[in-house]
Amino acid sequence: MGYQDGGPSEWGILTTSDDETEDEEEFTDSEPDSDSGEVDFMMIVTGANPSEAEKTTYFASKFENCMKSLNYYECNECKEKVLIRDQIKCVHGKRCINFQACNDMDPGDVPEELSDLSFKEEQLIARVHPVLSVFKLKGIQYGYSGNVINFSQDVAAFSKKLPHRLQDLPSILVLKYENEKYGSKYFNVRASKIVKALQWLKVNNKYYCDIEICEENINDLPVNENVYGKIQGCSVGENGSIHINDNEKTSSNNDEVQDGELDFGNVIHESRMPITVSFSTEEQVESTIVDWPEMNTTPDDEYNSDADLRCQRDSKVNASDYFQHLLNYKDGRFARHPTFRFFALNSWMRWTACTTGSIMIKNVPQLKHVTVSNLKEMLKKDPSLMNKIIYQSSNIRGTKPFWSKRTGELVDMVEQLGLPTLFLTLSSADLHWPDLFRILTGNLDNSQLTEKERRDLLQNNPYAVDKRVECIIDTVICTKYNVKDYWYRVEYQHRGSPHVHGILWIKGAPNVMDIKPGDDEKLKEAEDFFSSLITAVNPDPNCECQGTHPCRTLHEDVIHKSEKEKDEDLAHLLVQCQTHTKCAENYCLRTKRGGLKQCRFKFPHTLREKGRFYFDENGELQYEPARNDPLLNKFNRFLMAIWCGNFDTSPVVSKKLLLVYLSKYISKSEIRSSSLKDLFESVFAEFSDEDNVLKPIRRLYIRTCSERDYSAQEVCHILSGRKLFSAGGRKFVVLNLNENLNEEDVYEELAQRGGA
Structure with a gap:
């Protein structure tokens, strides 16, 4: 049963086993979920009662082996070359023949x-x-x-x-x-x-x-x-x-x-x-x-x-499959071409937008013979109709309506599963990671690569980093921390590398919603739990980074080091990747009342020996971890060390703060009502009042495709059908629980929730 605004709704969202349904293909091998007995197997390997150090070593080795298992596999029949774990068959399976020369799909x-x-x-x-x-x-x-x-x-x-x-x-x-x-x-x-x-x-x-x-x-x-x-x-x-x-x-x-x-x-x-x-x-x-x-x-x-998109074929290949095939072609020339990949994505998005516009008019009979003038009047009487129209374009991956719909789904996920346990933010250090360059070059030792060679390799292999994200989530986070549900999205940093925002539901985590002022027992329980996961303590806060960048350390070298040596490595990593170095006007400084400028991240923080929960002046529950460095971001020791890059970890302490997080980080591309109105007006200005609304609707959807910029890595990510988000194996299904509620009313309700 679904919930809306804290109470039962007349339509519901069910979560079932599946994942991002918009994806064409997912070139990943299945991993055991958190209930598969992974920890029990670890006990068999390390002993009946493994120590925390043994657990850490085990999962670090597991991550290392996951990265080592990644290799490029080339199919001799369809000529596609994809980065996957151990594979002996084509990723297309029985559909492989559709992408072969016999179906005119080999560009040669x-x-x-x-x-x-x-x-x-x-x-x-x-x-x-x-x-x-x-x-x-x-x-x-x-x-x-x-x-x-x-x-x-x-x-x-x-x-x-x-x-x-x-x-x-x-x-x-x-x-x-x-x-x-x-x-x-x-x-x-x-x-x-x-x-x-x-x-x-x-x-x-x-x-x-x-x-x-x-x-x-x-x-x-x-x-x-x-x-x-x-x-x-x-x-x-x-x-x-x-x-x-x-x-x-x-x-x-x-x-x-x-x-x-x-x-x-x-x-x-x-x-x-x-x-x-x-x-x-x-x-x-x-x-x-x-x-x-x-x-x-x-x-x-x-x-x-050969391999022209519009040629006649025995087996039909749609534009999405066609471009995906070319991006995966064995020599990589399409994926690294400076313009082809962008041309392909934008063409595919616009074709999809035009098709979606036609379907929109077909499915809403009252719009079929409406003119621009009529639609303007309809929008004046009912502005919510804008959301309904935009919602129909949410199938175009990567656009603002797409992410707006995901936000609505995530809110429903929180309503049904309860408050999640942790926020996670993973940033890429892809210029440094040796396990990544082993995949790209085929060589274990890449210490002699120049900076230009590293940049060129990443430019020519723009979606190789995706697999590292999958490895850390599937093989480490979900199993080591007994995660029962998770949700994350992939976005792209200013220079184009992937950046992950996510939330976790952990089994056995205390429900912080139950904590009330003066409830010392529950406060102590929550403090003990989160102190084991989150800290801001640097083993050596006075260390200075010298020599090799700490993100270029091989995992196999770290695993066998002493605890003292591991602490030294972690200290260097924290100084390099996890420290708030300085406040700047165009980054974190905000002007408060009275003209006082303050860091929006509240740095510098007060030092403290132990983590604690407390209620602030607004009555909101807050958490401060143990801290010996006023400029250090919160982190998890193990995840920070194994990821070898910026990895922020914070507890979810209130539903109010969670919703702020979802609006700021999970759904950054959401269209606000004011900009949505401007978008409609700009499109209407290009047509006469007597024109049919079909072309304006198409143009509206096309414009949503160009409201933001795309990096090469994101382009390849979208075209190749890889996940832009994951709901941890859950799918969202709309159920009409009110026999008096028709289909159009359901879509309008969804539009309000996902597009407003």
Whole structure:
């Protein structure tokens, strides 16, 4: 039975055994749950009454073995290469044949003539240039912003002669820091390479059979030269000022970008269309945007024109499976291509958005013949209708409506299961982890890798970190701490690496909701329980990090160290990853009444020998752990040491604080009512009052896909069908318990709960 606002509701949410149903495939092996006798098995291994040190060693070894068991498996039939634990069969099982060459799903190996092309060389020989914005996040990953402009183009009309001339290429605006250099990786051009590539394409690719290889254009190309200086670009100074570097004369002497025009520090913005050509919003959203371009078009990487998305196949392959297959293709060229993965995600999201819009109109008969003017009037009378409309797009993974729906589900989970025990926040130290680079390189010792090599490996393998998150949750947290339920979501830090927020329900944990002022016995019970899990004590608060970064320590080296050596390692790790180093205006400082500035995390904290629960001035229960460092975040000793990165752990002490946490961290993408209203108004402004609402609804859903930016790692995560969240094996089912409540009323109620 479900509950709403503390009382029984007339429709319910049941939790059953399953997980994120939106996922296409989940390339993970099953792990025993917390009731599988894992601890009993550990006792058999270590003895009848294992000590705490033996338990720690056992689970540390278990995590290490889990990471060692991860390897890339390549199927000889479908040519997919995926990172999984021990596997001897294709992850597709009986569906493997759908992704084989016999079903026209093998794009083939890269011919020598087309290998090692730079980004600029690809542009010179490409017949089609989609429009998208790509930027490089601080430090590591690529990302993209906005929507791809994707429409049918008569290729023969403007690209019969190849290669293009450098001055005629689609415009690229490159923003780079002044102290950075762009080398041959992006902008090097070799005339001989271009000739060989076009000759091969003319013979082997049906989309190039009618091209004319233009000798005049070839003669204008350099023999082997970086052409960055010949394209439109600008440099970003250390103070953020913009200096235009344009070889063409401009009509303006302004050399600064206005405030708000530049949102990212390290940007590659590709328009990939002539700068003089403009397209209206209408052209971007009409029905042609739904389909893959049909006139002589094919993705850059499909060298021999095989494995086209729109070709006729014996077994149908949808767009989601198609892109997932290419991302997992054995040589990894699609997953690491600087633009293909972003183009694929945005195209898939927009096609899904348009389909969802059509289904929305079909399922709500009263909207079928409604005009924009009619809908405006309906929204004035009943603003909640906006939530109902937006709720229908919650199947588009990664969007704001998607996360809004997840929040509603999580609130119901808390209502039924009770208050969870712990908050968890895991951050990535993926530039350092040796077990991760063992997977990426195949070598156990990666200490000699340069920082650039580490960054390149992560850029080219953007979803390898996912498995480390799964290992720590499945093989350690759930079993060592007797977790009966959990929920977590994966989000992405500013530089693109995964960041996990979650909550745990632990068996046998005291119910802090029962603690009342003056109830010393229950306070003592809760303090003893949480003190064993959470602390802020550094074994050596005066230590200084020297030499190798502490996150680069091998687990197998740590397991066999003495307790003193482990404490030394933990101290270095805490100083590096768990310390609130300083307060800053743009991070944690908040101005209180009277102009006093205060850290929102309440640092520095008071030192104390023992953890304690207490009631604050507002009557809210609070917990302070034992502490010998005023700037140390709360943590769990074992999890901190085994994760080798920032790992915050806090008790859940009140339902009120839990709901604040859910709104701030679990559902960051939730649409507020004011912005939702603005979204509707901006879409309506692009249509006349007499237009049918189908196109505005489609455009509304498309716009929800572009309200935020996506890193390369998140793009691959979504396209490959991996979990964006996990409810610990539970599925949410809507039950109508009121025979007088019709289906539309249920959806409206859900929209209010999940979208408000």
